[in-house]
Amino acid sequence: MIYHAIGLMSGTSLDGLDICHASFQHTSSDGWQFQILNADTVVYSPDLEKQLRNARTLAAEDLFELNASYGKYIGGQVRLFTEKHGLSSLDVIGSHGHTVFHQPHRGFTVQIGDGRAIKMVTGTPVVYDFRSADVLRGGNGAPLVPIGDKMLFGGYGACLNLGGFSNISMDFEGARTGFDICPVNIVLNHFSQLLGEPFDIGGRLAAAGKVDFDVLKILDQLDFYNVSPPKSLGAEWVSGEIMTLLSPLSPQTVLATFTEHAANQISLVLEKYAVKDLLITGGGAYNEFLLERIRLKTRCKIMVPAPELVEFKEALIFAFMAVLRLRGENNILASATGSEADHCSGLLA
Known part of the structure; x- marks a missing residue:
């Protein structure tokens, strides 16, 4: 049927x-x-x-x-x-x-x-x-x-969605596991809009900014990242844990710093789970700078499909x-x- x-x-x-x-x-x-x-x-x-x-x-x-x-x-x-x-x-x-x-x-x-x-x-x-x-x-x-990833896209080592949040699913120890990794576009879009852009096209704004390494260190040490999956994120967590930390910075500094943070967290997961090949979809798949930073931090082969599937x-x-x-x-x-x-x-x- x-x-x-x-x-x-x-x-x-x-x-x-x-x-x-x-x-x-x-x-x-x-x-x-x-x-x-x-x-x-x-x-x-x-x-x-x-x-x-x-x-x-x-x-x-x-x-x-x-x-x-x-x-x-x-x-x-x-x-x-x-x-x-x-x-x-x-x-x-x-x-x-x-x-x-x-x-x-x-x-x-x-x-x-x-x-x-x-x-x-x-x-x-x-x-x-x-x-x-x-x-x-x-x-x-x-x-x-993950149910769709398993049944429709099981030929890939893992599937990563880069939307408001990044989330991943993959087969691990005989079962399909999946979890939210970190916020992405829910933060990047907000600060891009402060600069008059609906989102950071291709990651160009982030690429032109400078990373605040002190703030980056705090972001990378947030408790959520030490919690074992299954785990998930919501907008409330972003408001309480992320926005108050980033608000004193200039929007361009935020974009550079948070893009690096997302690349750090995503690459850590890819390496931890030894992902060999990765299908990336969601609006963030068009963020060339973010993908470049992930590629530099991992040995994983990254694949971005046709726009119809990305979107x-x-x-x-x-x-x-x-x-x-x-x-x-x-x-x-x-x-x-x-x-x-x-x-x-x-x-x-």
Whole structure:
């Protein structure tokens, strides 16, 4: 059977809403095969970006209102996408939602964008809220993409996503493991915007800056990096541990220093796990300076795929996870999240 699904992803870097339409087929001989058929990124309006960026500061009733309105917005964008590409038959939509809170140590994680609203607007079954059940089972609710990395991209030694946060997954000691490494674009984009750029194009701003080695040393010694996986990061941690440390510096110094910090942490992980070949996706894959710094610090062979996969791999995997949810098959790996067991997660609307 061939499944046609749409995956939706909104990351912490607030680049926009990624929409990926793909087909999936499973055979006994080849396992899961996929094809990306259509993909677009919907750039948020300044007003919506501001609402999402400030969502953590809202009163409860205002956050619930945004959850509903953002769900309707997502549904409307999916409907426009299906009309644009002439899509008439979809089996399911998998929506990650937009993360507002992520505090698994306190037993909760919150992604807004009500899946019921998406279904009401599109008329298509929707799987959403993938993370909460894992947190309730004692897991981190993250990372979730290792199931897709294992089943769709198992030919690579490891898969690294460079988005708001960097996260990696790989086979280790007989199981698929995965975890967040460090913040990336959630920090770099913020300080690039202070210099009038939406992001650090190619890493040129960082390359022209000077590293503050005293601050770099403090960053590299943050407690999180000594915690054994599974582990995950949230925007709250960045605000509390990172931004207060960086705010006294000039934006260009921050970009140089934090790019070096990200390269340090990523290369340490690659060396620790003896990764030989690495597939890099996410917006940070276009940061040539960051990749250059990682290459200088590791023996790992780095591969950046075609733009379609760079930009839409996470949305693709949420489409895949929704297909697994429809089939009643496990779509969360306990070895990656730290929950009590592999399980099938996501609410079905």
